[in-house]
Amino acid sequence: MFERKQLSHKATWAAAVAAIAGLAGLSPAKAQDSVKIGLILPMTGGQASTGKQIENAIKLYMQQKGDTVAGKKIEIIVKDDAAIPDKTKTAAQELIVNDKVNFIAGFGVTPAALAAAPLATQAKIPEVVMAAGTSIITERSPYIVRTSFTLAQSSTIIGDWAVKNGIKKVATLTSDYAPGNDALNFFKQHFTAGGGEVVEEVKVPLQNPDFAPFLQRMKDAKPDAIFVFVPAGQGGNFMKQYAERGLDKAGIKVIGPGDVTDDDLLNNMGDAVLGTVTAHLYSAAHPSQMNKDFVAAYKKAFGNRPGFMAVGGYDGIHLIYEALKKTSGDTNGDKLIEAMKGQKWESPRGPISIDPETRDIVQNIYIRKVEKVDGELYNVEFATFEAVKDLGKTKK
């Protein structure tokens, strides 16, 4: 008897607590007053660092700017696709059909962004690409907007820069998948057009355990520099083996798009990476005040340095906020896309805008050299190419 009484007592309390919690939860979150953003990111698997950086950056942005825009509460639903396109598609479907999201966003790799494209078109909701970097993505749906980068942007710039700076013979080493091929082709076009010569061309498998034989081939070809594109996580291994094989002492430089010296991993790569010249959209050492504040806040919140993926996420959520402000909270997909076109703002990476024609990002590309700053390795920017559009669109 005693026991039962106590139980029912507890149950009453629980019910009361639940009722209060329910009431409190209900009032600000009426269906029409919230905007839902479905964030599809690789949170596990080889690309997990991309997903984590983007999620962190979005959290940071919402802490700084609040979670209400134009009278609407922003709600983020994160789904993990492990960078597998099938899972991306399922996740996008669930988000659109069950959760009735107003945006889908994220997308760590190109195949994932492409898998969601037809769903965005059908549901008429904006797809904000925050990481994937192949040019064709924005052509696959009129609802896709990108805040990351395209490989054509950095690869063409480094090609032009190399020819003008005394690099005549280049050997290329690129990962054998769509972004790698994009990087290679755009680099080659611009480098050879300027009078440079590609003496050796190697495509390495994406799951590559050991670069040794490929690097030996590079060394024997005796180029002035190696043009490298490997996915962000593999850059460290590449740089270590490059030094181990003595390519640095043989006077062969490393150039490429900035993925190889991603801020996320750069500081652990060792001194061999010093002097590597890359073209990229963002460096944690970018000297603007806005970036200094961003880096400091990010470090304070998450304990490490933001990389270019984090910036893609930060700008992506900013674009969503701005679009909602412009439509005064209207979540009609067509109106939102219209509102996003031509947006211009100051990002931690520098001034950027959304090209109204292609819905792709227009941004400065910086030429940077790896240097030691206060005992840590950073990409230090020394030349700027302003407002670079994506040059890789098939439909001109």
Place this chain on the structure above:
Amino acid sequence: MTAILTNLFDGVAYGMLLFVLACGLAVTLGLMNFVNLAHGAFAMAGGYVCMVLVNRMGWPFFAALPLAFVSAAAIGIVLERTLYRHLYARSHLDQVLFTIGLTFMSVAAVDYIQGSSRVFINLPAALQGQFDLFGVGIGRYRLMIIVICGLLTIALQMVLAKTRFGSRLRAAVDDPRAASGLGINVPQVFAFTFAFGCGLAGLGGALSAEILGLDPYFPLKFMIYFLIVVTVGGSSSITGPFLASLLLGIGDVAGKYYVPKMGPFVIYTMMIVILIWRPNGLFGRTAAR
């Protein structure tokens, strides 16, 4: 000419590394007839132990290597006593499901504790770079791998062939019932062997961080390579996997150097050709066990 020798050297180093990583699997699969797909998880454990000791606690690299071995072996023996031994008598499918589950758990655990990005072990300066020997570029780190793994192989072969423990193990494998009838403590011998195999994997994991890269997905990424070594080598002795590792290491490096377009396929092509020629592997037993 020097290019050939440099490639040969790199290939041997790569092969030796594969051998240390995979020979524990040859032992469990071949000698104990147990399918242990979680083998790579022990290698990863060794690698991460070495990384934490060297990078975070400032141990010298050579002092951390034995610890990588010991810790992986210790984890191995605990798991063997608590989990693995219940599955010795079960079907291969049960073993596969169990060990693959264990692998996924290890991946998630390491991802949770250490983060998903790739880690490196800080090497002493003496192990970095390359030196020239008659025009052949010799990487110091790879040379160290060849020396350590070469010595290990000789020691293993000696233990198996010459010592009392070796003959007990061979007896336990050939006929566990007769062996236990003769007073050999078969479960103990197996437990010890299993732990030793895990220890070797741990050492291999620590050594391979520099060359293969170490991240939480290591056990999944390299599972295929371990299995290729064991299938090609046959799993009845140490020599089989050893020669298979060397062959695959050299083949892989040479293939990637001379025909880079075909590079990634060379290792698989070799496996298929060898298995068509000798379905039980290079040194497999002809009679199915």
